[in-house]
Amino acid sequence: MLETTLVLGAVAAVGLVVLLATVFTAPVMIMLALGALLLGLVVGVPTGFWYHVVLYRIVSARIAVPRTWWLSPSALHVHLTDAERRRIRLWNRLGGIGFVLSVVGGLAAIAVLLMVR
Numbered sequence: 065m066l067e068t069t070l071v072l073g074a075v076a077a078v079g080l081v082v083l084l085a086t087v088f089t090a091p092v093m094i095m096l097a098l099g100a101l102l103l104g105l106v107v108g109v110p111t112g113f114w115y116h117v118v119l120y121r122i123v124s125a126r127i128a129v130p131r132t133w134w135l136s137p138s139a140l141h142v143h144l145t146d147a148e149r150r151r152i153r154l155w156n157r158l159g160g161i162g163f164v165l166s167v168v169g170g171l172a173a174i175a176v177l178l179m180v181r
Contacts, residue, residue, distance in 0.1 A: 081175075090180045097176055100169030108162015115155035122148050 084093055116134055123129055123140045133140060141149065 081172075085179075090176055093176045094173055094180075097169050097172035100165050101173060102169070104162045104165025104167070104169055106162075108159050108166055111155050111162060112159030115152055115159050118152050118155060122152070 084096075088096070116137060119137055119140060120129060120133070123133075123143050126143055129140070144152070
C-alpha cells in the first residue's frame with residue numbers, strides 16, 4: 065500500500081510540474097518555489113528548534129543524553145511516555161513539514177533556474 069501511494073504521489077508530482085510549466089512563466093514559478101522555501105523555513109526552523117528543546121528537557125531528566133543526540137533525536141523517543149509523545153508530536157510534525165517544504169521549494173527553484181538557463 066505504501067509503495068502504491070509513493071508511486072501515485074510521484075506521478076502526481078510530475079503531472080503537477082508539467083501543468084505548472086505550461087500555465088506559469090518561469091519567473092512566476094521561481095517565485096512560487098522560493099515562497100515554498102521561505103514558508104518552510106519560517107515554519108520548520110522555530111518548530112523544529114522547539115521540538116528539540118522540549119525533547120531534551122524531558123529526556124535529560126531521566127538519562128544522560130549523548131552529545132550527538134540532536135543528529136538522531138527520534139532514537140530518544142523510546143524514553144518517552146505516551147503523554148510525553150503526545151506533547152512533542154505536534155512540534156515534531158510541524159518541523160518535518162517545514163523541512164519538506166524547504167527541500168521541495170529549494171529543489172523546485174533550482175530546477176526552474178536550470179530549465180530557464
